[in-house]
Amino acid sequence: MLQVSYIRDNREQVLERLAVKNFKQPELVDEVIALDNERRSTQTTLDNTSAEANTAAKQIGELMRTGKKDEAEGLKAKTGAWKEDIKKLGEQLSAIEEDLYQKLVLLPNLPHSSVPKGLTPEENEVVLQNGAKPELPENALPHWELAAKYNLIDFELGVKITGAGFPVYKNKGAKLQRALINYFIDEAEKAGYSEVSVPLMVNEASGFGTGQLPDKEGQMYYVTEDKLFLIPTAEVPITNMYRDVILKGEDLPMKNCGHTPCFRREAGSYGAHVRGLNRLHQFDKIEIVQVAHPDKSYETLEQMSLHVQGLLQNLGLPYRVLRLCGGDMGFASALTYDMETWSAAQQRWLEVSSVSNFESFQSNRLKLRFRNAEGKTQLAHTLNGSALALPRIVATLLENNQTERGIKIPEVLVPYTKFEWID
RNA sequence: GGAGAGGUGUCUGAGUGGUCGAAAGAGCACGCCUGGAAAGUGUGUAUACUUCAAAAGGGUAUCGAGGGUUCGAAUCCCUCCCUCUCCGCCA
Structure with missing residues (x-):
């Protein structure tokens, strides 16, 4: 606001x-x-x-x-x-x-001066591209077929238990999930984020604080009996830790990370773009959140972007960074970078992270303030980003690393998976 | 889920209709004292909106939230939320 x-x-x-x-x-x-x-x-x-x-x-x-x-x-x-x-x-x-x-509340946040004009995703600005796109053999498979071949993910079973978009991870598929979660959390902690484990349901005030409400009710699962929303992202509970808080100036920046499942109704999605892991109703994500001094928030945004890029580099995934154009940006954001990995078997870019500076748009609603040098209260800036969302990372890892012998696990993950190959 | 108690400032805690934005203590900040520190001592220490060119100053609101009674509410009444204790249930 x-x-x-x-x-x-x-x-x-x-x-x-x-x-x-x-x-x-x-x-x-x-x-x-x-x-x-x-x-x-x-x-x-x-x-x-x-x-x-x-x-x-x-x-x-x-x-x-x-x-x-x-x-x-x-x-x-x-x-x-x-x-x-x-x-x-x-x-x-x-x-x-x-x-x-x-x-x-109908007025969106004002875009930063560097935000390009534009209406559609095609008009996003490619800031940089890194890593070579792998050459896959003729018979390369998309991840949903690899998942079946190696018995990693059972989509049908998820349909039986819950419905479409709720996959069951099995065997090395389940272990790969857990490895990625631990790896991402460890990296975030190394970068100075302290880990929190937060509720997966939030009340109305929290949904309001980060801007999901009013307006985006339709995208969240709602527990009518207790008037609680299942979180669409850890951004909601983590940022709301700071609702109605006045921080000391020297406390800034506050840095938190957390792993949670995310729940999204994704009403209206259909077709090939939702195939396999591309779009799910429930998925795991590690979120990084910062509360920053207004003078430092763009510096912070760059740091967060570099952190996410570091993860992608370590995993050996080709990626690119987009600066979203005005028309493709979120309502609450002043500047957003999207990170996309190249899915070789699908021949398309998949969004795996979105890093945004909300400036004081969220903190104005949250009443998240700090005491500035003059001793006066001032709205802080909030930022967050995925570091990273799992399903599309899993998808590209499986697809890009497929070989005759099996799927090669990136070196940095081996200490976490305890296996080098999925075969 | 049932019964009871309670929610006051950064914290502890007093206040049951007016002099209460709120005693007292602690904490914190600044000063005095001190060779330095502790102790002692003095002063200050909520948030929002508004007025004002700005500062100073002024006004209004806020004692969990919302409504009501009253000339006047932290205090009385109603609704909701939350916490604690006991019982019930249960990882």
């Missing part, structure tokens, strides 16, 4: 930035400013009326104590009008605030 005071003071710039995101309702900006003016004048009137009423109430108390009952009664009679005004003004103020809020 954008800060109203910022919109008020930077109207032109806000409009110009929103255009980069191809925002369709620029008129909302002026509506927000108008409502904010109304809000402030209403509040001033309400405050002044309340002040009068408070003064009178104190006087009545004083008069009662000194035995001047008649005067007290006289004053009491006057308070009726104030009371009515206060009630009316309070209701007006709430209505205006509600209206303002409803419009404010």
